[in-house]
Amino acid sequence: MFDHVCTACAKRQLIFSSMVRGIDNTEHGLVVHFDCWCGAEQQLVTGRGARRPRTLTAA
Ligand SMILES: [Zn+2]
Numbered sequence: 001m002f003d004h005v006c007t008a009c010a011k012r013q014l015i016f017s018s019m020v021r022g023i024d025n026t027e028h029g030l031v032v033h034f035d036c037w038c039g040a041e042q043q044l045v046t047g048r049g050a051r052r053p054r055t056l057t058a059a
Pocket of ligand 1: 037040
């Protein structure tokens with residue numbers, strides 16, 4: 001279970017595992033495909049590959 005802000009209805013909803021349609025392991029991380037409560041197809045990129053490297057700034 002995780003929370004997600006839907007790109008269609010703009011609501012922050014809890015997404016349950018039963019709503020997940022699939023998970024793709026890509027070079028950008030794990031892409032979770034699921035349906036929002038409103039019925040819109042959504043994606044979430046997560047996992048180790050989704051982390052962005054820290055940006056270092058000169059002092
Ligand atoms: Zn929605």
